[in-house]
Amino acid sequence: AQKVTQAQTEISVVEKEDVTLDCVYETRDTTYYLFWYKQPPSGELVFLIRRNSFDEQNEISGRYSWNFQKSTSSFNFTITASQVVDSAVYFCALSAGGGYQKVTFGTGTKLQVIP
């Protein structure tokens, strides 16, 4: 069985602060994929990043960075110098196991960036 835990329900930061969103996952599969999605107030989920279980290299994309650590089963997401436009609900997701693409989503972390 797969499980994704996003323990932080809501986070508030002041603009320009850095913020890290935590994601802890559980799976027995050795091959799996992790994702982050953003759901802005407008409601439509948008894909941010995919990481496979064999690639533990951290990734940076502009102000966004992701830290994948298999040893702790974590895939954390950091926003540097946060902006008001970063305010959204962020979901971590796991795809593992089975002969098809079953995806398990976390419950999401609501980020509010205060100007």
Added chain:
Amino acid sequence: GAGVSQSPSNKVTEKGKDVELRCDPISGHTALYWYRQSLGQGLEFLIYFQGNSAPDKSGLPSDRFSAERTGGSVSTLTIQRTQQEDSAVYLCASSLGRRSYEQYFGPGTRLTVT
């Protein structure tokens, strides 16, 4: 358009009525998913299609819920005898089908049962 579309965007219905929600996936995407998102909650998986087949219906809450997909494209989620607890946003997503691929989400249908 190039994205996933859903219709209607909003639906208000009386308790006990049947509703149909439609999803048009991205052309060429073989996998299609339905999720339910209640106010302030996460994504609740409902059903998955690979082509026209639904190998995983485990998330359907009750036998009042059903879904079909035709021509490997459009999908319809039907809720019979709606109840107030069915009120939620119903999201559809599609992907290229393999588990490595990300999902593309539609804007959702907001269902309100009065």
